Amino acid sequence: MDASSTGDFTTRLGAIAAETQGLLDRLLGETPEPGEIARPPRLVAAMRHAVLGGGKRLRPFLLVESAALFGVRQDGALLAGAALECVHGYSLVHDDLPAMDNDDLRRGRPTVHKAFDEATAILAGDALLTLAFDLIARAQVHSAPAVRVALSLELARAAGLGGMAGGQMLDLAAEGRFDGKHALSQAEIATLQAMKTGALIRFACRAGAILGEAAPDALASLDRFGVAIGQAFQIADDLLDVEGDTATLGKAAHKDAAAGKATLVAALGVAGAHERLADLVGEAEAALMSFGPKADILRVAARFIAERRS
Amino acid sequence: MDASSTGDFTTRLGAIAAETQGLLDRLLGETPEPGEIARPPRLVAAMRHAVLGGGKRLRPFLLVESAALFGVRQDGALLAGAALECVHGYSLVHDDLPAMDNDDLRRGRPTVHKAFDEATAILAGDALLTLAFDLIARAQVHSAPAVRVALSLELARAAGLGGMAGGQMLDLAAEGRFDGKHALSQAEIATLQAMKTGALIRFACRAGAILGEAAPDALASLDRFGVAIGQAFQIADDLLDVEGDTATLGKAAHKDAAAGKATLVAALGVAGAHERLADLVGEAEAALMSFGPKADILRVAARFIAERRS
Numbered sequence: 001m002d003a004s005s006t007g008d009f010t011t012r013l014g015a016i017a018a019e020t021q022g023l024l025d026r027l028l029g030e031t032p033e034p035g036e037i038a039r040p041p042r043l044v045a046a047m048r049h050a051v052l053g054g055g056k057r058l059r060p061f062l063l064v065e066s067a068a069l070f071g072v073r074q075d076g077a078l079l080a081g082a083a084l085e086c087v088h089g090y091s092l093v094h095d096d097l098p099a100m101d102n103d104d105l106r107r108g109r110p111t112v113h114k115a116f117d118e119a120t121a122i123l124a125g126d127a128l129l130t131l132a133f134d135l136i137a138r139a140q141v142h143s144a145p146a147v148r149v150a151l152s153l154e155l156a157r158a159a160g161l162g163g164m165a166g167g168q169m170l171d172l173a174a175e176g177r178f179d180g181k182h183a184l185s186q187a188e189i190a191t192l193q194a195m196k197t198g199a200l201i202r203f204a205c206r207a208g209a210i211l212g213e214a215a216p217d218a219l220a221s222l223d224r225f226g227v228a229i230g231q232a233f234q235i236a237d238d239l240l241d242v243e244g245d246t247a248t249l250g251k252a253a254h255k256d257a258a259a260g261k262a263t264l265v266a267a268l269g270v271a272g273a274h275e276r277l278a279d280l281v282g283e284a285e286a287a288l289m290s291f292g293p294k295a296d297i298l299r300v301a302a303r304f305i306a307e308r309r310s
Numbered sequence: 311m312d313a314s315s316t317g318d319f320t321t322r323l324g325a326i327a328a329e330t331q332g333l334l335d336r337l338l339g340e341t342p343e344p345g346e347i348a349r350p351p352r353l354v355a356a357m358r359h360a361v362l363g364g365g366k367r368l369r370p371f372l373l374v375e376s377a378a379l380f381g382v383r384q385d386g387a388l389l390a391g392a393a394l395e396c397v398h399g400y401s402l403v404h405d406d407l408p409a410m411d412n413d414d415l416r417r418g419r420p421t422v423h424k425a426f427d428e429a430t431a432i433l434a435g436d437a438l439l440t441l442a443f444d445l446i447a448r449a450q451v452h453s454a455p456a457v458r459v460a461l462s463l464e465l466a467r468a469a470g471l472g473g474m475a476g477g478q479m480l481d482l483a484a485e486g487r488f489d490g491k492h493a494l495s496q497a498e499i500a501t502l503q504a505m506k507t508g509a510l511i512r513f514a515c516r517a518g519a520i521l522g523e524a525a526p527d528a529l530a531s532l533d534r535f536g537v538a539i540g541q542a543f544q545i546a547d548d549l550l551d552v553e554g555d556t557a558t559l560g561k562a563a564h565k566d567a568a569a570g571k572a573t574l575v576a577a578l579g580v581a582g583a584h585e586r587l588a589d590l591v592g593e594a595e596a597a598l599m600s601f602g603p604k605a606d607i608l609r610v611a612a613r614f615i616a617e618r619r620s
Contacts, residue, residue, distance in 0.1 A: 035464060036472020037505045042488065043471055043479040094436060099428035118409035119487065122432065123479050126404060129436065130470035133443045137463035145456035152462055153447035154345060160440035161353055162346020169353040169433050177429065178352065195347045 009300040016064050016081070017057040019074075023082045024051050027135065046116045046124035047131070051089035053107050058305070059084045059204045062229075065297055066208020066222055076141045080151060080207055083135035087159050088200060090128035093121055095168060129159070142211055150210050158203040167196025174262045184262040190231075192262070197237075198230030205229075217290070224287035225298065232280040232306045235273050238263040240309070242270060277306045319610035326374050326391070327367035329384075333392045334361050337445065356426045356434035357441070361399035363417050368615070369394045369514045372539075375607055376518020376532055386451045390461060390517055393445035397469050398510060400438035403431050405478060439469070452521055460520050468513035477506025484572045494572040500541070502572070507547075508540030515539075527600075534597035535608065542590040542616045545583050548573040550619070552580060587616045 028048050030039050060081025067077040096103040096111040097118065104114050113121035135141070136152050157163055170192040174182050184192065205226030209219040242265055265273040284302035288295040338358050340349050370391025377387040406413040406421040407428060414424050423431035445451070446462050467473055480502040484492050494502065515536030519529040552575055575583045594612035598605040 032472045033467060035467035036470075036476075037509065038476065038480075038501055039472050040476045040479040040483070042483065043476055047471065090436075094432055097429075097432065099432060117488070119482055120479070122404055122407065122409060123475050125436070126400075126439065127471040127475040129439055130466050130475060133462060134466035134470060137459050137466065145454075145459045149447050149455045149459045149462070152443060152459070156440050156444035156447065157343060157345035160346075160444060161357065161437040162342045162349050165433050165437040165440060166346075166348065166350045166353055169350040169430070170348075172429055173350070173352065178427070191348055199347065 005296050005300050009297050009304065012065065012297060013056065013058075013061050013301075013304075016061045016078070017055075019078050020057045020060045020081055020085060021052065023078055024085060027082060027131075028052070033134075042116070042120060043123060043127060046112055046120045047089075047128055049109075049115055050093045050112050050124055050128060051085055053109050055085075055088075055107065057081070057085065058233075058301075059088055059200060062201065062204035062226075062298075062301065063207050063211075065301070066205045066225075067211045069208065069222075069291055069294060069298075070212020070214055070218075072208070072211045077208065077211055079138060079141050080136055080211065081204075083132040083141075083155070084200065084204060084207070086128045086132040086135065087155065087164075090125040090132070091159075091164055091168070093125040093128070097121060100168070100172070132159075144213075147210060147213065151207055154203055154206060154210065158199040163195050163199035164197075167192055167194075167199070171196055186264065186267050189262050189264055189267060193234045193264070194227075194230065197234050198227065201230035201233055202226035221287050221290055225284050225302075228280045228284035228287060229302050229305050232277055232284065232302065235264055235277050235280070236306055236308055238265040239270065239273055239277075241265075244309070281306045315606050315610050319607050319614065322375065322607060323366065323368075323371050323611075323614075326371045326388070327365075329388050330367045330370045330391055330395060331362065333388055334395060337392060337441075338362070343444075352426070352430060353433055353437060356422050356430045357399075357438055359419075359425055360403045360422050360434055360438060361395055363419050365395075365398075365417065367391070367395065368543075368611075369398055369510060372511065372514035372536070372608075372611065373517050373521075375611070376515045377521045379518065379532075379601055379604060379608075380522020380524055380528075382518070382521045387518065387521055389448060389451050390446055390521065391514075393442040393451075393465070394510065394514060394517070396438045396442040396445065397465065397474075400435040400442070401469075401474055401478070403435040403438070407431060410478070410482070442469075454523075457520060457523065461517055464513055464516060464520065468509040473505050473509035474507075477502055477504075477509070481506055496574065496577050499572050499574055499577060503544045503574070504537075504540065507544050508537065511540040511543055512536035531597050531600055535594050535612075538590045538594040538597060539612050539615050542587055542594065542612065545574055545587050545590070546616055546618055548575040549580065549583055549587075551575075554619070591616045 028044060030041055030044050032039050060078065063081045063084060064074060064077040092106060093112045095101050096106060097113055103111055105111065112124055133152060136155060137148055141148050159165065174184055174192065202223065205222045206219065209222045268276060281302050285299050288298055338354060340351055340354050342349050370388065373391045373394060374384060374387040402416060403422045405411050406416060407423055413421055415421065422434055443462060446465060447458055451458050469475065484494050484502065512533065515532045516529065519532045578586060591612050595609050598608055
């Protein structure tokens with residue numbers, strides 16, 4: 001991994017973020033699509049607030065670059081990536097609600113329920129989740145309906161009861177919301193995180209292989225890569241909470257630690273967590289072995305995810 | 311329309327309701343499906359509370375019976391109907407939330423946020439909406455991926471920003487939630503209702519034709535039927551609120567009228583609304599002309615929807 005690969009990575013991450021932003025901007029206009037009756041301006045505005053406020057667009061990057069391993073044309077992968085950003089955005093809007101994590105700020109701006117109101121935030125999240133399944137079913141994603149329906153089914157499983165939404169439920173339960181605080185085992189923390197944040201990152205990588213109509217062993221390789229970087233992403237996030245300062249993060253540091261949140265950093269200690277991160281980067285790189293140098297940008301991405309400072 | 315068609319209709323409505331209940335019961339177990347990591351029991355319980363508490367299952371009935379016009383086998387249509395019930399169920403859970411309509415009772419039982427809590431209700435709604443797109447993408451719905459992806463796209467458009475979720479947004483706005491109460495024109499009320507309740511009923515009828523790989527004119531006929539009965543459903547609902555008593559309805563009567571809610575009954579008067587209902591039943595029946603006697607059960611359904619007393 002030389003300086004030029006790192007430069008390539010930074011350039012590509014920025015380019016895909018810009019493309020995703022432009023695409024979401026065009027998709028979230030006030031003109032109804034066929035089959036829609038009207039788009040209420042207030043709901044459009046709240047959805048735009050939720051998904052056009054920035055972010056690294058890491059999930060679309062992983063999807064587009066995984067698909068590129070199989071020579072998939074970028075426009076279809078970008079649209080699937082935009083669908084994934086809608087799911088990610090909806091989850092942030094609902095998680096921020098007063099009845100959930102009750103956060104007023106997100107990426108330095110008011111959360112949707114602060115900028116608008118709670119009812120609008122609930123509906124904006126609902127409509128973003130629904131839009132994701134609209135986008136991923138569109139013919140522009142891939143010419144083969146079998147590919148689109150496979151993506152849609154996998155996205156639903158990754159986002160729903162047995163994935164992201166279920167993970168948020170486990171997180172609230174662990175906080176003691178329902179019947180007292182539970183001390184989670186390392187295995188339980190791993191399950192919670194695999195669901196809450198891991199599932200969508202894993203989906204992003206698998207989706208590239210599905211778009212590429214990859215052979216089963218190539219899909220399995222990207223699955224292993226996705227699982228490893230999903231875990232790395234969460235440990236890096238938990239380390240940032242412990243080691244970061246509020247100025248660098250742009251959000252409150254030490255919040256999870258103060259809340260006594262169940263994290264692998266709490267379970268492994270800071271040094272143990274850094275070791276585990278290095279192991280996960282190794283696993284992610286090993287998973288990409290069969291792709292050779294064309295997977296270099298994903299290898300740099302794995303390091304970036306593990307080492308990021310914000 | 312003789313007594314025997316009405317008997318057939320009542321029997322079929324009950325049979326499809328029972329099948330739908332059994333199917334949802336089996337689908338909402340605690341064992342994860344492939345691609346799911348774990349199903350948190352509390353979230354499963356809240357989702358079950360939301361969709362297993364009864365209801366006429368009118369949308370699955372319309373979907374299954376529309377599909378039957380084209381000789382579609384019932385198990386695929388029932389699974390698509392179960393997906394539609396998940397969308398309907400999610401919308402009730404979120405609409406009942408304190409930040410939305412703030413209802414404590416639904417079908418004589420506590421609403422999900424009363425039986426559980428607000429955070430669980432938000433997540434249960436989210437997970438039901440997501441599950442709908444899981445179910446409708448399954449191979450058991452139809453052997454052709456193109457059919458499943460078409461259903462999924464139409465369901466997303468019917469349920470989202472330009473359909474049901476958008477309709478709820480317009481309804482909250484009309485109540486004066488954001489910038490004062492608006493007197494809506496008849497056209498605006500019609501748009502609101504076509505989105506909030508009409509879109510899913512219309513989808514149910516269109517979905518039957520899509521499952522049946524119907525010719526464009528047959529799809530257009532079922533579309534017209536779905537639009538007419540969707541309007542009839544809402545007017546009948548609004549008339550029930552004005553004419554019904556609480557004992558018969560099982561919920562508070564005169565609630566919408568007391569809230570000064572924008573309805574076509576308020577705009578047309580009770581007698582005018584009854585006339586409009588009769589016209590809509592005529593339109594619905596006319597739309598089914600080309601199907602001959604095999605559509606009799608849908609003709610009875612149109613009358614049932616217009617004349618129901620609860």
